[in-house]
Amino acid sequence: MLTYEPDETVAHRLDPRSKLAVQMGFAVAALARISPRALLALSAVAAVALLAARVSLARALYAYRFALVVLAIAPVVSAVTLGSPWIDPAAAVTPALASYRVLLILLVSAAYVRSTPVRDSRAAIQRTVPGKAGQLLGTGVALVFRFLPVLLADVRTIREAVAARLGDERGPVERASRLGVLGLSRAFARADRLSLALQARCFSWNPTLPALAFSRLDAPVLALAAGLAVSPLL
Secondary structure, eight states: OOOOOOOOSHHHHSOHHHHHHHHHHHHHHHHSOOOHHHHHHHHHHHHHHHHHTTOOHHHHHHHTHHHHHHHHHHHHHHHBOSSTTSBOGGGGHHHHHHHHHHHHHHHHHHHHHHHSOHHHHHHHHHHHSOHHHHHHHHHHHHHHHHHHHHHHHHHHHHHHHHHHTTGGGSOHHHHHHHHHHHHHHHHHHHHHHHHHHHHHTTOOSSOOOOOOOOOTTHHHHHHHHHHHHHGGGO
16 A cells, blocks of 8 residues: 655655645546547646656556545446447447546546645645634545555555465355455454543644645745646537
C-alpha cells in the first residue's frame, strides 16, 4: 500500500492545498463526458503527477490492484448479453472509458499520498473548511490514512495464518466468510484500542497543526487546478 515517504521531489515541496485543488479539478475534468483527445491530455497530466512524486506506474497499479479488478469487471459485464450474439464489444466501450477515468483519478491520488504527510493533509483540510466541520473532516482523513494500513496488515496476517493451517484448501465461500469475520473482529479490537489511546493522549479536536505557506512553485499548480475544474465548461 502506498504511504507517505519523505523525499525532495517537486510534489513534496508543494503546499498540500495546491495538491488537493489539483485532485479536485482533475476529478471534475475526468468524470465529465470528454473527448478522446481530452482523455489523452488527462492521461498526460496523471503521468506528470506520478513523475513529480517519483511514483512508478507499476507500483501505483499494484497498490490499487483490488480496485483494478472491480474496474475491469464493469466492461466485461456490460459486453455480455443474454442472447445472440452473447458478447457485444460496442456495449463495453462506455464502461471501459468510465473505468479508465476512475483509474486516472486513482493514479493522481497515489502521487498525493506518497508526497504528503498526514498532518499536512489534516492542516490543509481544517484551514480550508472552517469550523467544526473542517475539524471533523480533517480528523477523519488523518485517522483513515493512519488506520487503513494497519487494517490491511491485519488482513494479510490473517490470510497467512489461515494458509499455514491449510485453510486455503477449503471452499471460497468458507474462506471469504472466515476472513471477513476475523477481519471485522480485529478491526473492532483495533478501534477500541485506538479510542483508548486517543483518550490517554488527551486527544484534541484543534491541535497545533504545521504551518502551511504557498510558494512560487504553487502558482502554476493552482492555475492547472483551476483550468481542470473549468475544462468541462469550455
